[in-house]
Amino acid sequence: MAARSRNNPLALAVLALLWERPMHPYEMSMTLRERRKDESVRLNFGSLYSVVDSLVKHGLIEASSTERDGNRPTRTVYRITDAGATEAIDWLTDLVRTPVKEFPQFEAALSFLPLLGPDDVVRLLRLRLGSLERQVAGIEATLADAAAMGLPAIFSLESEYEVAMVRAELAFVTTLATSIADGSFEGVELWRDLHTRATEHGRLDPDELAEALAPYLSPP
Amino acid sequence: MAARSRNNPLALAVLALLWERPMHPYEMSMTLRERRKDESVRLNFGSLYSVVDSLVKHGLIEASSTERDGNRPTRTVYRITDAGATEAIDWLTDLVRTPVKEFPQFEAALSFLPLLGPDDVVRLLRLRLGSLERQVAGIEATLADAAAMGLPAIFSLESEYEVAMVRAELAFVTTLATSIADGSFEGVELWRDLHTRATEHGRLDPDELAEALAPYLSPP
DNA sequence: CGAGATATATTCTGGTTCGAACATTCGGAG
DNA sequence: CTCCGAATGTTCGAACCAGAATATATCTCG
Numbered sequence: 367m368a369a370r371s372r373n374n375p376l377a378l379a380v381l382a383l384l385w386e387r388p389m390h391p392y393e394m395s396m397t398l399r400e401r402r403k404d405e406s407v408r409l410n411f412g413s414l415y416s417v418v419d420s421l422v423k424h425g426l427i428e429a430s431s432t433e434r435d436g437n438r439p440t441r442t443v444y445r446i447t448d449a450g451a452t453e454a455i456d457w458l459t460d461l462v463r464t465p466v467k468e469f470p471q472f473e474a475a476l477s478f479l480p481l482l483g484p485d486d487v488v489r490l491l492r493l494r495l496g497s498l499e500r501q502v503a504g505i506e507a508t509l510a511d512a513a514a515m516g517l518p519a520i521f522s523l524e525s526e527y528e529v530a531m532v533r534a535e536l537a538f539v540t541t542l543a544t545s546i547a548d549g550s551f552e553g554v555e556l557w558r559d560l561h562t563r564a565t566e567h568g569r570l571d572p573d574e575l576a577e578a579l580a581p582y583l584s585p586p
Numbered sequence: 587m588a589a590r591s592r593n594n595p596l597a598l599a600v601l602a603l604l605w606e607r608p609m610h611p612y613e614m615s616m617t618l619r620e621r622r623k624d625e626s627v628r629l630n631f632g633s634l635y636s637v638v639d640s641l642v643k644h645g646l647i648e649a650s651s652t653e654r655d656g657n658r659p660t661r662t663v664y665r666i667t668d669a670g671a672t673e674a675i676d677w678l679t680d681l682v683r684t685p686v687k688e689f690p691q692f693e694a695a696l697s698f699l700p701l702l703g704p705d706d707v708v709r710l711l712r713l714r715l716g717s718l719e720r721q722v723a724g725i726e727a728t729l730a731d732a733a734a735m736g737l738p739a740i741f742s743l744e745s746e747y748e749v750a751m752v753r754a755e756l757a758f759v760t761t762l763a764t765s766i767a768d769g770s771f772e773g774v775e776l777w778r779d780l781h782t783r784a785t786e787h788g789r790l791d792p793d794e795l796a797e798a799l800a801p802y803l804s805p806p
Numbered sequence: 807c808g809a810g811a812t813a814t815a816t817t818c819t820g821g822t823t824c825g826a827a828c829a830t831t832c833g834g835a836g
Numbered sequence: 837c838t839c840c841g842a843a844t845g846t847t848c849g850a851a852c853c854a855g856a857a858t859a860t861a862t863c864t865c866g
Contacts, residue, residue: 371824371851371852373824373852374852374853375689375691375694375695378694378695378698379694379697379698382697382698382701385701390815391815391816392814392815392816393815395815396813396814403697406689406693406694406696406697407689407694407697408689408853410853410854410855411815411816411854411855412817412818412853412854412855412856413852413853413854415815415816415817416851416852416853417852417853420851420852440815440816441814441815441816442816454698454701455701455702458695458698458699458701458702459702459706459710461691461692461694461695462692462695462699462702462707462710462711462714463710463713463714464713464714464717465692465714465717465718465721465755466691466692468688468690468691469595469626469627469628470688470751471595471681471686471688472681472682472685472686472747473626473744473747473748474595474598474599474626474627474681474744475595475598475678475681475682476626476743476744476747477599477602477623477626477627477743477744478598478599478602478674478678479678479682479740479743480740480741481602481605481674481675481678482675482678482679482682486679487682490679490682490683491682493683493684494682494683494684494685497684497685498685501685518772518773518776518777519771519772519773520699520700520771520773520774520777521700523696523697523699523762524693524694524696524697526758527692527693527696527755527758528693530754530755530757530758531690531751531754531755531758533754534750534751534753534754535685535747535750535751537750538746538747538750538751542743551739551740552738552739553738553739553740554740556738557738557740591821591822591854593822593854594822594823610845611845611846612844612845612846613845615845616844628823630823630824630825631824631825631845631846632823632824632825632826632847632848633822633823633824635846635847636821636822636823637822637823640821640822660845660846661844661845661846
């Protein structure tokens, strides 16, 4: 049995759900939504069915019955196998113990920030701050709801984590935007200069910009 | 011309590189590595070539020459088009202005944490702390190097961001591990109880665990 | 009571991504 | 001078994934 690749956490979600009780795929997706797990695990219908197939193929879950309800499409109910239960615990243990390298898109954007000018960047970062604040408010509302209905904290830990991370980004972006705006950001004059020269005759001139940036772009 | 999907930042990296000067794919990958951009953008050879193909198909870059060097495989040098330059700026602007929802694996893991017992979790979180600390040290070393060779801060912003995020996770994990360990985490007795009962006769008993957890798992 | 919206449930399609495989050249150790 | 490992470059196939398409049942509102 070839080892399954562990890159799609949706598979872990399926194992966790089937650990509780047998379900058919549509029921899994609805349960995940009810519990807001679709906020922490990328869920889409297409992927769910292929993930389920792949788990079956690797013997981690198996079909337990095929039922027809009226004239709706036949649905297949799956249950977890012993191998699947072991895999779920193993995988989860691994995820908690060992950080995996992620590639957030904002980090990529920061990598290429010199393509934009400092004034544009400040404007954009301030817009971002607004979104981040709304995001924090949203997550806190979710947490308040959960607390209000007496759900123990262990069941909304993922939201606590999310809000901590968004707050950290907020702090970072605030500092960055401020320091660029007030000129305390190191090298901001150089940065602005390049862009002013690159754009002063009409629109952006790729060649000139490229030339001007080149010496700074390659660490020796 | 169908609009390209903007989900792989490697495409943005290609546009940013070709903005500077024409290159062939292998050169792109080597340049990204030299500049440590492979820390912020997922880079692997297979993907690079298909991303390049897709950019060509959408008219954002184009082949500028095909050169053969001795008897090595023919390599194709690409350059950016006007449409490509516009797309790069647009895309980057978007990424800076608007946070995109990400799904970090650790968040997924936290979602399913009740599958593990609190004592195991504390042990695992402490191991995670070690990794996170090493990660911080690594990034700071990179930053120190960059500063030492006089690279302006604008070119290593992505590392500043990364370190800020890892530090935030460190803080979160520290607090969490401590509060579970010293019993101040809300509901930890309940959590431990469930697991003790579920595991006391030999190994994990999925059925009993499922039953015990069920009432807490579905918000009304 | 009929039309449109929503819920139930799965399949299909085609693009994307990964990892490995391939093929050549170069530099250095012996 | 020759063999081996690293560097130079690209291609391939299989798995993966997102989003749309499909098809029926039920709800709802005038």
